[in-house]
Amino acid sequence: MGKSKTTKFKRPQFNAVGLPVSVTKDEDCEEDHGDENCPADELLEKLQSPNADMREFACASISRVVQQSQTIPGFLQRDAVRRLGPMLLDSSVAVRETATGALRNLSACGGQEVCEEMVKEDVMTPLTALLRECCSGFEIAAVPMKDQRSPVENVANEAVNLLWNLCESNTQALSIFNKSGLLDVVVQCLEKYPHNVELAISAAHCLHTVTEDNPELLCSINTTVLGALENVLLSTQDCMAYTLLRALAAGTLWNMKSSLPASHQAQLLNTVVATLSKCLDIDAGTLIPKLRHAEEDRLLNTASIPGVENETSRDINVDEMEEDEEAPNPKRNGKAAKIDNDISDLLPRGREELREAMALLTAQQTSLEIIVNMCCSDDPSDDEWEESSSSDESELGPDGLCDGVSSLMSPLCLSAEVHGALISHHIPEKVLKKTEFPRPEAIDACHQNFSWKPLIKRLGRVQSRALTCLHSILSTMDVESLGGIAALQEAAQRLSSLVFGAPEIPKDAEFLEAVTSALRSLLQMIASKNIPQCITPQQLMSLSEAASHCDVVSVRVNAVAILGITGSMLAREKGTADSIKIVGNALLQIASKDGDLVVNGEALDALFDVFADGNEAEMAAKNIQLLPALKALQPVFKAKIRKEGRGKYTPQQLCVLDNVKINLRRFISYLEKVVKK
Template identity: 35%
Template sequence: MGKSKNKKGKGTRNNPTGLPSVKDFNLEQDEFGDGDTYSHSVANIVEKLQSLNEEEKICACSTISTLVRQPKAIRMLLQNNVVKVMGPLIVDSSQQVRKTALGALRNMTVDGSFDVCDKMIDADVLTPLFALLAEYEEEWSPSDKDERLDIIVQATHLLWNLCESNEITVKRFNQENVLPILLQCLQPQVYGYNLALVVAQCLQTVSEDNPEIMSALSKEATMTLLMDLIQRKHEDMQQMLLRVVAAGILYNASGGQLNRVSGSLVTAVVGTLAEALEVDAYRHIEEMAFRLKQNDASMNGTAEGGAMENGAGDGGKDEKKHTKNGLEKELNELECLLTAQRTALEIITNLCCTDDEEEVWEDLDSSDASSDEMLTADVDMEGSDETVLSHLCVQSEVHGAFVTNNLVPRVMCKTNFPSAEVHTILSGYGRGKKLLKSIEVLQSRSLLCVSNMVSGMDIEALGGMDKLHLIWENLSQLALNKQAVESADLLEAVTSAMRATIQKLAEHKSPKFSSVVPSDLQFVFELGQQSSHPPVKANAVRILSTIGCLLAKQMEPHSLLKNIGTFLVEIVSKDQELWVVAEALDAIFDVFAEDHLDPVVREIGLTDKLKAVAPQLKAKIHQQKRSLGDHLPIIMTARTNLMRFIKYKS
């Protein structure tokens, strides 16, 4: 038997910084809760931030960068005015202090909520931030010997995050004349791609619906600079992302009307977006998943093989580090790719919308009718939908560019799910979970894009009637996927695309509707009955309403109308969301308005059931009237039309 060796007791290790770690915070919280004792650690950090010693300030900022991953820690930091104390460090005489302070503040905007960003604005973080950026007003070039480049990268990240969440920041951006400072940084050959990319992302955010910045960006020199960016050949995904974001800035600068600037601009922007979507992200994701799995197996094999005992310890460590660095680089590339494709889809979605739709609503807003008349008007909701849809059309130049670049199938490819095996592998890693979230966002954006493209493009450009039916079938399969069912946002996006597709098929009177049977739509009935997400229910209602309206035109009542009527009246009777009830009522009025459908109305007891629900509906509206918001007009209209419908059918 081998001898046992007594273990030496380990003494308490001194903390050289004197500052609490995340573990210390959690221990204090477990022992003392969120009271005064817990805030002692934060007070210690504040003291170090105000120190004259450079190293202590750097350590305090670094500690905050780590602590902000804890939501309760952020709250304590804000309560102790840490932002107000740390803000001036942005313009500290030490470049290292500046960089760590900016990193800590940036992490607060990332890990905190919009409310955290608002409180940072209240603590006047913008004054030192804009003062720092003003130091870059004179033309400068990066140097290996100073950290000015890293500092402005961090500062622009912070500014971008604040602009995304707070309108006050955007207003200050306009006032502080920061745009010329940032525009000069859109030269990756001089300042590198890290700075050029974050500057472009910040400019894309601040230029959205911002006339002052849009006007400045539309100047010839700036447009030329942006065109140069999107026409660059990319060597990696970060460079491709920069091209896509530059295309987004051009879209914003044109006020969403690329064709009014020039036809060549439309061609360049849409071509760039199509090029980004051409990359098969799912193939790269699958390869990454299996590489992660293989790497785990390899590392486990090395450990079991006793590399340390064979004298290969240092080599094994170096190999492991090299492999980890390689995987990190590939993961960064994948995240850039997914961000580029998501951004491209958002721009394409916006390109499908025109000013015409806004003009329709402006015409309605300028109507001479009083608000009371609008609430009680007898409105044909189906007709109103068709009016808006007919105005939602893609500009001819953009439409042509979509067709030339074969965008519809490229967008549809992004709606797919990764395999169950890939999903399982990625779920086992922190970065893998982040990738899965990015994939879900990409799918949602692609489905919204499909919805707008189907609504706004002519049927020939979509591939014809058969292709549109194939799109419907693909969307139906997506709606049944477990991953979609478990995500309310994804399911809403799928059903929205289904709604647009069925509407387009109905507009062109697809002959396949006449042969539809209840089993074909069973999953739609179940979506409306089982989903707890109101927008999904509303989409299911409108899908069935569209099909019902087509079937109602047949003089011989279609058997499916009974199923549709029963489903709709059940929504009216049982659903708790008044605006969903209003959608279902409108659908009933649209589908069962004609006299030749009275036998179906009587068979399912539609009128009697509506009579029973009318008093309950009136009481609910009275109780919730102040909280109905934008839904109030459609709900009031549905209530008025309900009484007229009951009277007419009785």
């Protein structure tokens, strides 16, 4: 039902301390404990203590308690934000750090609504003042010794992360960022990368967020900002933290491209893509086992030194840090926002190998998301959907019943410069490589240690992002750019093995959404070149069955589209009536029984394509009684649009559904003529 639009990634909402948004287990959250055991009163009272140690203790305790999301309302009801705000400018540096950390955790664990409340309580005023004081303190602070961190920089790191969360979740915070000159302050934090890469990464994350779709800020970009980002890209340190830092800088520069002189854009584009390409070159499946073994060796050596604590005795309880992925939340524009989680801030300083592994996976996920955004930068607007989905019957050709919709199947527009840079740096091949399942060696290495287990989901997320990225690339490039027919057939075999290689199709919704999107784009491209399909009817049915149990609408839509593409190809061949019959029955079932109108419409649209022409399709249509089935379905479909459509679906979706409704009537007329032959 129209082209499969590529997904443009917004930055996932990282929890400030790396915890899931709801760190408590589901069963803990189901019971409402009320205020009976709420520690808010006592802890907030201690903030007024004249003793700095007591104030620090209170802030640190609040920071820990609000990680349990059910405690947050109790703190908000007692004006925690207003009472913590002045602590950001406390005379004690330690209090400043813990108070900022408490607000950082509150913003992360409370989500968007809490961030909005914090901005209403004017937390941006003391936060802005704190960041300015921190940057002034950079110049006068003594240069820290190796492996030591400046207290001022520790405070700045907490503050930048709080700023990042607020700007991600609240437009007013972003507006204050733009007007308060905070860009220069965050850039100063970025420039600390030679000796404090943790602070620089926090600043880079923040810059990557605030520069996306923010034309007001881009007007203030100057040579100092660009120079700092370019210096980061030119850094030569090998560790994975710097790989992540460079990827974030590349993404920020891409966001800023419109503010650069035209003469500088080509060079910038090549540098950005080269940075992302190098990041994707690293094989996490090989590196993670090496890092895990290096950690084991180091801990064994440390354990033999008297008086030194063995870090294995301090392993993190990952039962509370396991990611609690939420189903994608549909947005008005049809894109989805996902919750993402990061545990790196919880890792003890000594867990350097684990930090390296986390940094690499975050860098590769970020790089893939940037490439998706690059492919979507020239994406047609939603208005184009409305224009192309007009219900004016005069736009529909007499024979091509779905011309008004199928025109949307054309590839998206990709500028020649972006296209050339992606091809010259072999991005399609590298992305395809990343779509493979993680190496068993890496999975085994992560399973062997409590603290490393969260990396397993990180590995899966990189794979899912690669699949989404592949979908974007397939939607924006032609066959020749992708290496020709042989390359497409290889890609089809790889994707088919991901879906059908195991005894049963994976049920993870994020993976299913990504792999079905990629497979749909690839099969559409293969069909356009009349290349033989690689999926059997039996495999199609298993995919359709797996998708039918998925709550994510886009997964079901993709599965239906794959059925339609394959069925259309079968209709061009001889002796395929039985296979077409299987496809047709499946599509009729979905068109009549799926609970979502968009899925119903996609199934009808697929039926139009499969049974539009050909002797094999005619025989199959008679066998499955397609004409009476569609006649029975027609009034039901029209009634559902009238009853459910206006309040539940977007104007763009309704326009496409209206088009399907018209095509259904015309297709029934076509089938009636076929029967009379």
